[in-house]
Amino acid sequence: MAKLLQILQLGNPILRQTTQPIYHIHDDRVQVLIDNLMTTLIKSNGVGIAAPQVSESYRMLIVASRPNPRYPNAPEMKPTVMINPHIVDHSDDMVNDWEGCLSVPGIRGLVPRYQQIEIEYTTRDGRIDRQVLTDFVARIFQHEFDHLNGLVFLDRLEGVQDIITEQEYLTRIVPATVEQHKIK
Ligand code: ZN
Numbered sequence: 001m002a003k004l005l006q007i008l009q010l011g012n013p014i015l016r017q018t019t020q021p022i023y024h025i026h027d028d029r030v031q032v033l034i035d036n037l038m039t040t041l042i043k044s045n046g047v048g049i050a051a052p053q054v055s056e057s058y059r060m061l062i063v064a065s066r067p068n069p070r071y072p073n074a075p076e077m078k079p080t081v082m083i084n085p086h087i088v089d090h091s092d093d094m095v096n097d098w099e100g101c102l103s104v105p106g107i108r109g110l111v112p113r114y115q116q117i118e119i120e121y122t123t124r125d126g127r128i129d130r131q132v133l134t135d136f137v138a139r140i141f142q143h144e145f146d147h148l149n150g151l152v153f154l155d156r157l158e159g160v161q162d163i164i165t166e167q168e169y170l171t172r173i174v175p176a177t178v179e180q181h182k183i184k
Contacts, residue, residue, distance in 0.1 A: 002039035050147035061144035085121035
């Protein structure tokens with residue numbers, strides 16, 4: 001049965017390492033890690049997770065957007081495991097939006113990201129897949145992809161003044177965004 005893994009917190013040096021590619025996708029060790037990572041993500045109300053966040057310094061991430069209390073306007077998608085991913089192309093446009101991180105509890109930051117990206121990755125059964133991601137899902141990918149290179153969202157902020165507490169985010173920003181969506 002899949003296990004709930006411990007999520008490393010900011011300050012742990014593993015989060016600052018560049019991760020290693022995965023060569024043997026069909027190995028039990030890799031497949032078990034995928035299952036455990038998926039369970040850990042779902043149980044923690046995340047919309048994405050990267051392997052180094054659970055002490056596995058390898059190039060693997062999951063993008064799993066869905067509406068939840070942390071991100072009420074997130075689009076619903078099938079959770080997707082991406083192994084050895086890379087960005088093939090990206091828009092010139094960048095957009096700012098709020099991000100949090102399971103490894104950085106209690107705060108949110110306003111982070112600029114590409115509005116659209118084209119990515120390529122290996123699936124858990126060893127196929128190469130290519131996809132175009134936009135908006136929030138593109139943002140999740142870029143956030144998780146940064147983890148594979150030892151970066152966290154704080155490194156992408158334009159300034160420290162773009163940090164707010166989670167409480168402020170949930171009580172002021174989220175209600176305002178929900179209201180905006182109703183008007184549309
Ligand atoms: Zn993160």
